Amino acid sequence: MEQTKYLVVGSSHAALEAVTAIRMHDAEGSLTLVTRDTLLPYSPTVLPYVVSGRSAPGDVFLRDEQFFAANRVDYRRGAALEALHTGRNAAELADGSEIIYEKVLLATGAAPAIPPIPGLDQVKYHVLRTLDDATRLHAAISQSKHAVVLGAGLVGMHAAENLVKAGASVTIVEMAKQLTDGYFDPTAAQMIEKAFVDNGATILTGSRVVKLAPSAVGATLTLENGKTLEADLLLVATGVKPNMDFLGDSGVAHDRGILVGDSMQTSVANVWAAGDCAQAKSFFSDDKVMNSILPDATEQGRIAGMAMAGDPGLKHYPGGVPLNTYHFFGRHAISVGSSRLTEGAEVVTRFDEASGRYLKAIFKDDRLLGIYGVNEFFDGGVMCQLILRRVDLSAVKQRFLANPLAVGRELMSKLWR
Amino acid sequence: MGRGYNTIAFDAARCDGCGDCMTACAGAKTGTQDKTRSRIQIVGDASGGFELALCRQCGDPKCVTVCPAGALTKDGASGVIDWNAAKCVDCLLCTVGCAYAGIALDAGSGHVAKCDMCYESPAGSPACVPACPHGALTYITTSRIYNEVGDWEDLFAPGLAGCQGCNTELLMRHTLRRVGPDTVLATPPGCVPGMGSVGFNGTTGTKIPVFHPLLTNTAAMLAGIKRQYKRVGREVLALAIAGDGGASDVGFQSLSGAAERNEQILFMVVDNEGYMNTGMQRSSCTPYGAWTSTTPVGKGSGGMPSQGKTQDAKNLPLIMVNHRCEYVATASTAYMEDLYDKLDKAIEASKRGFAYLHVYSPCTTGWRFPTDQNMEVARKAVETNFVMLWDYTPGAGLRFTRPVDQPLPVTEYLKAMGRFRHLSPDQISHIQAKVVENLAFVKQMVHRASAPGGET
Numbered sequence: 001m002e003q004t005k006y007l008v009v010g011s012s013h014a015a016l017e018a019v020t021a022i023r024m025h026d027a028e029g030s031l032t033l034v035t036r037d038t039l040l041p042y043s044p045t046v047l048p049y050v051v052s053g054r055s056a057p058g059d060v061f062l063r064d065e066q067f068f069a070a071n072r073v074d075y076r077r078g079a080a081l082e083a084l085h086t087g088r089n090a091a092e093l094a095d096g097s098e099i100i101y102e103k104v105l106l107a108t109g110a111a112p113a114i115p116p117i118p119g120l121d122q123v124k125y126h127v128l129r130t131l132d133d134a135t136r137l138h139a140a141i142s143q144s145k146h147a148v149v150l151g152a153g154l155v156g157m158h159a160a161e162n163l164v165k166a167g168a169s170v171t172i173v174e175m176a177k178q179l180t181d182g183y184f185d186p187t188a189a190q191m192i193e194k195a196f197v198d199n200g201a202t203i204l205t206g207s208r209v210v211k212l213a214p215s216a217v218g219a220t221l222t223l224e225n226g227k228t229l230e231a232d233l234l235l236v237a238t239g240v241k242p243n244m245d246f247l248g249d250s251g252v253a254h255d256r257g258i259l260v261g262d263s264m265q266t267s268v269a270n271v272w273a274a275g276d277c278a279q280a281k282s283f284f285s286d287d288k289v290m291n292s293i294l295p296d297a298t299e300q301g302r303i304a305g306m307a308m309a310g311d312p313g314l315k316h317y318p319g320g321v322p323l324n325t326y327h328f329f330g331r332h333a334i335s336v337g338s339s340r341l342t343e344g345a346e347v348v349t350r351f352d353e354a355s356g357r358y359l360k361a362i363f364k365d366d367r368l369l370g371i372y373g374v375n376e377f378f379d380g381g382v383m384c385q386l387i388l389r390r391v392d393l394s395a396v397k398q399r400f401l402a403n404p405l406a407v408g409r410e411l412m413s414k415l416w417r
Numbered sequence: 418m419g420r421g422y423n424t425i426a427f428d429a430a431r432c433d434g435c436g437d438c439m440t441a442c443a444g445a446k447t448g449t450q451d452k453t454r455s456r457i458q459i460v461g462d463a464s465g466g467f468e469l470a471l472c473r474q475c476g477d478p479k480c481v482t483v484c485p486a487g488a489l490t491k492d493g494a495s496g497v498i499d500w501n502a503a504k505c506v507d508c509l510l511c512t513v514g515c516a517y518a519g520i521a522l523d524a525g526s527g528h529v530a531k532c533d534m535c536y537e538s539p540a541g542s543p544a545c546v547p548a549c550p551h552g553a554l555t556y557i558t559t560s561r562i563y564n565e566v567g568d569w570e571d572l573f574a575p576g577l578a579g580c581q582g583c584n585t586e587l588l589m590r591h592t593l594r595r596v597g598p599d600t601v602l603a604t605p606p607g608c609v610p611g612m613g614s615v616g617f618n619g620t621t622g623t624k625i626p627v628f629h630p631l632l633t634n635t636a637a638m639l640a641g642i643k644r645q646y647k648r649v650g651r652e653v654l655a656l657a658i659a660g661d662g663g664a665s666d667v668g669f670q671s672l673s674g675a676a677e678r679n680e681q682i683l684f685m686v687v688d689n690e691g692y693m694n695t696g697m698q699r700s701s702c703t704p705y706g707a708w709t710s711t712t713p714v715g716k717g718s719g720g721m722p723s724q725g726k727t728q729d730a731k732n733l734p735l736i737m738v739n740h741r742c743e744y745v746a747t748a749s750t751a752y753m754e755d756l757y758d759k760l761d762k763a764i765e766a767s768k769r770g771f772a773y774l775h776v777y778s779p780c781t782t783g784w785r786f787p788t789d790q791n792m793e794v795a796r797k798a799v800e801t802n803f804v805m806l807w808d809y810t811p812g813a814g815l816r817f818t819r820p821v822d823q824p825l826p827v828t829e830y831l832k833a834m835g836r837f838r839h840l841s842p843d844q845i846s847h848i849q850a851k852v853v854e855n856l857a858f859v860k861q862m863v864h865r866a867s868a869p870g871g872e873t
């Protein structure tokens with residue numbers, strides 16, 4: 001029976017960071033990485049740019065074979081985890097083979113969540129999570145005249161912009177009352193919506209598809225209000241669900257994702273989880289949340305790797321802080337931190353219609369909770385530290401709001417540079 | 418083994434916010450004068466001070482780990498984090514990953530931009546540093562020492578009997594690495610043989626020939642050995658590593674004689690300001706007020722309390738300048754680049770005549786400071802002007818190599834160790850006045866060297 005000290009499942013951000021963290025502390029211990037991917041590691045986040053044609057699919061890889069060889073990692077592509085038998089520390093792969101591990105990290109990420117709409121399984125549709133998905137969608141975009149995007153999260157919006165630019169008439173259907181719900185506030189969402197509408201897209205927020213059926217061009221979608229849409233290209237981007245089918249009767253506690261503690265350990269000994277498949281605490285409350293963003297996947301991966309290797313430098317996970325950046329039609333939006341208005345929170349906004357610059361900051365007890373900008377650049381990483389360190393801003397608040405870029409840098413230089 | 422890298426250091430106290438560094442950077446990187454496009458950003462604070470935002474070229478860079486496009490990489494040779502325009506997709510994730518505002522959106526280009534230390538420029542050094550008119554930016558290249566020296570052979574035995582945290586060990590290992598195997602070493606009684614240079618049980622502690630002269634005749638014996646090697650036609654470096662006692666007290670006569678005859682030797686003094694090896698007795702290099710076992714602190718006698726040494730230290734390196742040696746310099750292990758520079762010059766000078774290197778060397782045991790504070794104490798000595806780093810050649814005269822424009826009060830140095838703990842305010846004033854006087858004295862010599870009609 002094959003044995004390994006460390007088994008890492010997955011080959012994306014969380015997994016790669018864990019490998020680096022393990023090797024930082026334990027240069028020798030046997031390390032095996034199994035991944036469902038047959039390609040070298042790449043980021044799902046780069047896929048919109050593969051769709052647009054900006055990035056060549058062969059030029060997006062984050063590591064090469066040499067990296068794994070140099071780090072003495074037994075790297076196995078096309079090797080999916082099928083079941084985890086925690087009772088005997090065994091990982092069963094899709095081909096039926098088993099690996100006995102001392103410690104295992106589940107960094108299996110997420111897959112598109114397909115909504116249970118009647119008829120969806122009868123029609124052809126696209127999703128976007130893998131490089132294959134992206135090359136398929138890239139090829140389809142140039143052929144499309146009438147495209148429909150289900151879901152106005154960042155994945156859907158990115159793809160919609162690509163479709164608009166390729167010349168298709170595009171309709172975005174979103175259940176929530178606004179676009180980019182959960183990422184940006186209504187004012188920013190309005191600005192995003194206006195940019196899309198100005199460029200010819202149709203936006204149907206507060207709207208839901210109740211039925212789909214195959215049609216001559218592709219699919220006919222029926223909306224709640226009875227209206228129908230024809231689509232020669234349909235993209236389903238209604239959210240993600242973690243890859244955790246392999247848990248079976250492993251006893252590893254899970255809710256919306258795999259539940260993890262402060263060092264990414266699961267409820268079962270020798271099993272850790274990190275990244276999009278994990279449900280970890282939020283920085284802003286004790287709730288365990290699905291953060292599902294890239295920076296968090298790397299952070300969690302690193303913590304899990306350090307914990308597995310027994311690195312004494314390990315610091316506990318402070319909790320997830322949402323961080324999002326988004327480009328649309330030549331403008332950029334950044335959001336850092338919580339948008340939830342807890343009791344006693346103070347909200348300050350500034351909007352300059354002429355330049356399209358928008359800034360919103362949320363404070364509590366003169367400490368920053370969240371900050372959002374459209375066309376207003378500030379250093380997101382510095383803002384995140386101000387939040388994590390709960391820096392008292394009472395003395396500088398007015399200056400900070402007037403120029404978060406410069407005052408953020410000043411505070412950074414004083415406090416932690 | 419890891420590598421050390423060059424860095425850009427910022428001294429906020431010298432910055433007046435003129436922004437010349439930003440103009441230089443914008444010019445070099447964007448061909449504009451637009452300071453907002455500079456990769457080094459100086460920001461003013463509310464109280465008139467200035468702060469810095471600049472990529473730190475982290476060893477464990479967050480920007481690299483969060484980049485989804487593989488557009489950022491840490492270059493193992495230069496240490497620079499490189500941005501690849503062809504791969505970047507302008508997602509800005511790196512700007513939320515970096516906690517130091519080291520990579521930011523350059524509105525002028527629409528892409529992110531970061532400092533790359535101008536490592537590909539013909540000069541190979543950053544454009545901002547020479548542009549600063551106030552010396553607030555320095556390009557620190559000390560890493561060269563770590564990278565190069567690490568590859569040289571350590572000519573001292575791995576184990577030795579020094580005190581934990583001993584500065585002399587550091588100095589010996591560096592010095593022997595630099596001088597290399599074609600060296601004959603003299604180590605008169607003191608800490609250097611005490612910790613094992615002359616060896617135990619019939620083997621030497623060094624991997625080069627070493628001998629143990631008397632305190633009184635080190636320079637004379639070494640000069641003779643050098644002459645004999647010359648006679649038989651062998652090119653060797655004759656090196657002494659002696660303590661301050663052996664050099665400034667009983668050893669002084671032979672030292673002065675060898676310098677006067679311009680013998681071709683390199684004489685290094687490890688000045689730990691006392692006879693530390695034999696139980697911390699005073700030497701003529703022990704500073705005023707310092708506790709030693711022979712200048713104790715206590716009731717005293719005849720109604721006169723005993724408060725440490727009552728005389729000022731002899732300034733041995735200045736005395737050596739008056740021998741008009743080929744080379745004389747003072748150095749400190751807290752300023753390794755400076756020390757190596759001087760070691761290089763001293764080795765060259767010793768091929769022509771007498772070279773003298775005086776290294777100020779804190780002693781954890783005798784000065785009473787924690788074993789991990791060596792560098793801090795050595796640095797404070799320089800930052801307060803308690804000691805000064807300079808060098809001298811007959812041609813160029815005397816010049817400061819690490820001038821300290823705004824010295825810290827001498828108390829910053831004194832309070833770093835136990836041997837000055839008992840000082841009265843009067844004694845502290847005395848020491849501070851001596852610092853000022855010594856500085857003025859050395860400055861006069863610098864001035865003489867550069868004045869018209871002076872030695873040039």
Ligand SMILES: Cc1cc2nc3c(=O)[nH]c(=O)nc-3n(C[C@H](O)[C@H](O)[C@H](O)COP(=O)(O)OP(=O)(O)OC[C@H]3O[C@@H](n4cnc5c(N)ncnc54)[C@H](O)[C@@H]3O)c2cc1C
Pocket residue numbers: 009010011012013014015034035036037043044045046047048079080081082107108109110128129154155243246274275276277292293294295297323324325508510
């Ligand atoms: C189109 C798109 C755009 C995005 N844009 C952004 C953005 O702008 N900003 C942002 O912060 N985040 C963005 N994200 C989210 C970000 O990509 C994810 O948060 C991040 O990739 C999570 O990393 P991960 O390592 O946890 O999982 P993933 O990247 O999902 O990787 C999971 C890995 O596990 C492997 N795997 C899965 N199941 C198995 C199994 N059973 N056995 C073996 N291996 C398995 C997969 O092959 C893969 O290697 C975007 C995502 C998408 C899809």
Ligand code: SF4
Pocket residue numbers: 483484485486487488489500504505506507508509510511512529
């Ligand atoms: S902006 Fe460019 S360099 Fe920065 S994370 Fe995105 S792709 Fe990488």
